[in-house]
Amino acid sequence: MSAPSHEHTLRVRYGETDQMGVVHHANYLLYVEESRTGLMAARGYSYAELERRGFALPVRKCELRFRSPARYEDDLVVRTEVRKLGAASVVFASEIRRPKDGAWIASVTVELACVRKGSAGLELCPLPEELRERLSS
Amino acid sequence: MSAPSHEHTLRVRYGETDQMGVVHHANYLLYVEESRTGLMAARGYSYAELERRGFALPVRKCELRFRSPARYEDDLVVRTEVRKLGAASVVFASEIRRPKDGAWIASVTVELACVRKGSAGLELCPLPEELRERLSS
Amino acid sequence: MSAPSHEHTLRVRYGETDQMGVVHHANYLLYVEESRTGLMAARGYSYAELERRGFALPVRKCELRFRSPARYEDDLVVRTEVRKLGAASVVFASEIRRPKDGAWIASVTVELACVRKGSAGLELCPLPEELRERLSS
Amino acid sequence: MSAPSHEHTLRVRYGETDQMGVVHHANYLLYVEESRTGLMAARGYSYAELERRGFALPVRKCELRFRSPARYEDDLVVRTEVRKLGAASVVFASEIRRPKDGAWIASVTVELACVRKGSAGLELCPLPEELRERLSS
Numbered sequence: 001m002s003a004p005s006h007e008h009t010l011r012v013r014y015g016e017t018d019q020m021g022v023v024h025h026a027n028y029l030l031y032v033e034e035s036r037t038g039l040m041a042a043r044g045y046s047y048a049e050l051e052r053r054g055f056a057l058p059v060r061k062c063e064l065r066f067r068s069p070a071r072y073e074d075d076l077v078v079r080t081e082v083r084k085l086g087a088a089s090v091v092f093a094s095e096i097r098r099p100k101d102g103a104w105i106a107s108v109t110v111e112l113a114c115v116r117k118g119s120a121g122l123e124l125c126p127l128p129e130e131l132r133e134r135l136s137s
Numbered sequence: 138m139s140a141p142s143h144e145h146t147l148r149v150r151y152g153e154t155d156q157m158g159v160v161h162h163a164n165y166l167l168y169v170e171e172s173r174t175g176l177m178a179a180r181g182y183s184y185a186e187l188e189r190r191g192f193a194l195p196v197r198k199c200e201l202r203f204r205s206p207a208r209y210e211d212d213l214v215v216r217t218e219v220r221k222l223g224a225a226s227v228v229f230a231s232e233i234r235r236p237k238d239g240a241w242i243a244s245v246t247v248e249l250a251c252v253r254k255g256s257a258g259l260e261l262c263p264l265p266e267e268l269r270e271r272l273s274s
Numbered sequence: 275m276s277a278p279s280h281e282h283t284l285r286v287r288y289g290e291t292d293q294m295g296v297v298h299h300a301n302y303l304l305y306v307e308e309s310r311t312g313l314m315a316a317r318g319y320s321y322a323e324l325e326r327r328g329f330a331l332p333v334r335k336c337e338l339r340f341r342s343p344a345r346y347e348d349d350l351v352v353r354t355e356v357r358k359l360g361a362a363s364v365v366f367a368s369e370i371r372r373p374k375d376g377a378w379i380a381s382v383t384v385e386l387a388c389v390r391k392g393s394a395g396l397e398l399c400p401l402p403e404e405l406r407e408r409l410s411s
Numbered sequence: 412m413s414a415p416s417h418e419h420t421l422r423v424r425y426g427e428t429d430q431m432g433v434v435h436h437a438n439y440l441l442y443v444e445e446s447r448t449g450l451m452a453a454r455g456y457s458y459a460e461l462e463r464r465g466f467a468l469p470v471r472k473c474e475l476r477f478r479s480p481a482r483y484e485d486d487l488v489v490r491t492e493v494r495k496l497g498a499a500s501v502v503f504a505s506e507i508r509r510p511k512d513g514a515w516i517a518s519v520t521v522e523l524a525c526v527r528k529g530s531a532g533l534e535l536c537p538l539p540e541e542l543r544e545r546l547s548s
Contacts, residue, residue, distance in 0.1 A: 014448065014458075015161045015441045019154040019209060019325070025333040026152055026303035030426045033300075037425065037484070047425075048484045051293070059299040062338040069332065071461045072156060074447070151311065151321075152304045162470040163444075166437035167289045174288065174347070184288075185347045188430070195480065196436040201473040210311070210322045271428070289435045293428040293483060300426055346430060 005081035006039035023067035029062065032094040032108045035078035039092070040043045043134040054117045055128060060089065061111040068103045070096070076105060082135045088124050089116045090135060142218035143176035149211045159206035166199065169231040169245045172215035176229070180271040191254045192265060197226065198248040205240045207233070213242060219272045225251045225261050227272060276387065279355035280313035286348045296343035306368040306382045309352040313366070317408040328391045329402060334363065335385040342377045344370070350379060356409045362388045362398050364409060416492035417450035423485045433480035440473065443505040443519045446489040450503070458494040465528045466539060471500065472522040479514045481507070487516060493546045499525045499535050501546060 010031060018024040025047045047057070070076055077097050084091040090112050096105040115122040127135075147168060155161040174184045184194070206211055214234050221228040227249050233242040252259040264272075284305060292298040311321045321331070344350055351371050358365040364386050370379040389396040401409075414436045421442060429435040459470070481487055488508050495502040501523050507516040526533040538546075 011445070013441055013445050015155055015163055015444060017156040019158045020330055020332060021156045024152045024333070025336065026300045026307075029162055029303070030424055031301035032427060034422070034424050041484075046484070048482075054342040058293055058294060058296070058340070058343065059338075060340055062299065062336070064333075066332070066334055071459075073452075073457070097255065148308070150304055150308050152307060157467055157469060159469070162473065163437045163440035166440070167287055170289060170437075171285070171287050178347075183347070185345075193431055195431060195433070195477070197477055199436065199473070201470075202528040203471055208322075210315075210320070226423075233493065273460070289429055289437055291430040292426055293430065293432045295430045298426045 005079050006035065006042050007078065008035035008038045008078045010034065010076055010078065012070055012072050012076065017072050020069075022071055023074075025064065025066060028064060028066075028096065028106050028108055029099050029110075030095065031076070031078050032065040032080065032092070032110060035080040035094055035108070036092050039080050039082075040131075040134065043137060045131055045134045050128070050131065053128075055125070056115050056122065057090070058115060058122075059110055060113045063109045065107045066105070067107070068098075068105050070098060070105045074098050075100065083109065083134060085127070085136055088126050090114075090127065142216050143172065143179050145172035145175045145215045145217065147171065147215065148214055149207055149209050149213065151209050154207075154209050157206075158221060159208055160211075162201065162203060163243055165201060165203075165233065165243050166247075168213070168215055169229070169247060170232065171215040172231055173229050173247070174219050176219075177271065181269055182271045187265070187268065188220070190265075192262070193252050193259065194227070194249040195252060195259075196247055197250045200246045202244045204244070205235075205242050207235060207242045211235050212237065214257065220246065222264070222269060222273055225263050227251075227264065275377050279353050280309065280316050282309035282312045282352045283355065284308070284350055284352065285342055286346050286350065288346050291346050294343075295317060296345055299338065299340060299349075302338055302340075302370065302380050302382055303384075305350070305352055305370065306354065306384060308385070309354040309368055310366050313354050313356075314405075315410065319405055319408045320339070324402070324405065327402075329399070330389050330396065331364070332388040332389060332396075333384055335386045337383045339381045341381070342372075342379050343358070344372060344379045348372050349374065357383065359401070359406060359410055364388075364401065416490050417446065417453050419446035419449045419489045419491065421445065421487055421489065423481055423483050423487065425483050428483050428520045429487060431480075433482055434485075436475065438475060439475060439477075439507065439517050439519055440521075442487070442489055442507065443491065443503070443521060446491040446505055447503050447521070450491050450493075451542075451545065454543055455495065456545045461542065464537070464539075466531070467526050468501070468523040469526060469533075470521055474520045476518045477516070478518070479509075479516050481509060481516045485509050486511065494520065496543060496547055497536070499537050501525075501538065
């Protein structure tokens with residue numbers, strides 16, 4: 001992929017761990033979600049603004065692969081890139097690593113559909129042209 | 138208080154624990170929230186319907202007291218009652234217990250304001266009369 | 275698959291929704307997790323007890339496919355079955371539906387590894403024989 | 412209070428909102444928790460290390476007051492200080508504000524007990540002397 005990826009850093013919160021002593025797996029979806037909107041913001045596009053204009057990007061599909069556990073107070077880096085741009089969808093791929101020891105924590109792929117509030121509820125629609133441009137740059 | 142209380146039962150989920158091996162304290166706010174809407178439903182009032190009509194009951198204040206830890210797979214009972222009915226607010230009080238051994242887990246008091254979508258965003262407003270009746274019964 | 279599946283019912287909590295007005299996608303991992311341990315419990319096996327004996331079943335891989343959004347106060351049924359039993363791993367597949375209107379909400383596949391506390395931290399190990407029997411019955 | 416306070420900044424995640432379009436109230440407990448351990452870290456004390464030494468600081472009591480809603484992508488500042496140091500407990504007070512418009516979002520007070528793994532499970536114990544010093548400085 002030629003487009004540059006986006007790096008988001010975060011610190012694991014206590015409440016994100018579970019009794020196994022590691023980050024509960026559901027939280028990785030929040031980490032990569034934050035990284036996705038960070039990528040958009042870095043390219044001058046606000047997801048919040050997109051929603052205010054009547055669009056939304058609901059998640060259609062996710063694949064998560066956990067390689068090594070992350071723990072409380074770990075500093076993690078989420079590297080996200082646009083993997084695929086469809087007519088009415090976009091796929092983001094994220095790699096989560098812990099710089100301290102170089103551990104590879106998880107790989108997450110998320111496919112989002114583009115929808116718009118229509119007369120019959122939410123309807124599938126093409127990605128707004130400006131978003132498409134920002135994501136393909 | 139004369140009004141009857143409502144009992145809601147739930148089982149602790151794995152993802153609700155933290156690395157201390159107990160339920161993370163923030164989850165109790167979800168437990169009592171579920172119990173509150175259960176109380177309304179038991180009195181024939183749907184909170185979802187209230188929102189569809191343009192009202193909302195945002196949380197204004199909470200007090201939580203933790204007495205004994207709850208653990209994964211514990212069956213808990215949340216007993217909730219209306220503690221106080223104001224003109225534009227309502228206070229719910231909940232006691233959480235673990236029937237298995239009678240342990241008293243937590244006490245939570247939550248004050249909700251009543252708001253309505255007005256021309257200038259959300260505005261404080263009186264509780265809808267029907268809700269007030271159901272809550273005071 | 276010949277083994278019977280397990281059905282778990284749940285009601286969507288308010289705090290599980292997001293500003294799109296639907297259940298936030300990360301919560302489905304909690305729903306199917308609860309269904310998995312419900313399946314084990316229904317077959318006479320306690321996951322909590324497994325952990326007390328020094329084992330754990332961390333999540334290695336998840337695939338989620340969202341077909342229709344679920345909303346606050348929806349009653350959902352999670353139907354879970356053992357899809358594959360490996361030497362040191364097990365794959366669960368769950369279908370989430372909303373009985374009220376028959377909507378198919380989501381499909382989730384989760385692969386768990388079996389680990390044990392060893393001298394060098396958590397080590398991959400065969401599934402305990404009793405668990406294997408219960409899961410293959 | 413003479414002791415300096417600690418400032419922690421965070422950005423609201425999408426999954427932290429609810430269908431009211433604002434941050435779900437339970438998340439503020441995660442925000443102030445992160446700020447508390449940030450305060451300890453800033454004073455050279457690691458909460459993770461405290462737990463590794465067999466201590467823990469479970470939450471005993473919380474009071475939350477919500478003054479103004481926070482929204483997705485808001486940048487918030489959590490200012491936390493030690494309000495009271497007991498023999499076996501500590502009270503932290505946090506104010507959450509949104510610098511962009513100066514809005515006062517919430518005030519949260521959290522009381523933690525100090526416990527230690529003893530022969531009969533977790534037992535109340537005095538705060539470790541080093542932690543007390545760091546918190547009172």
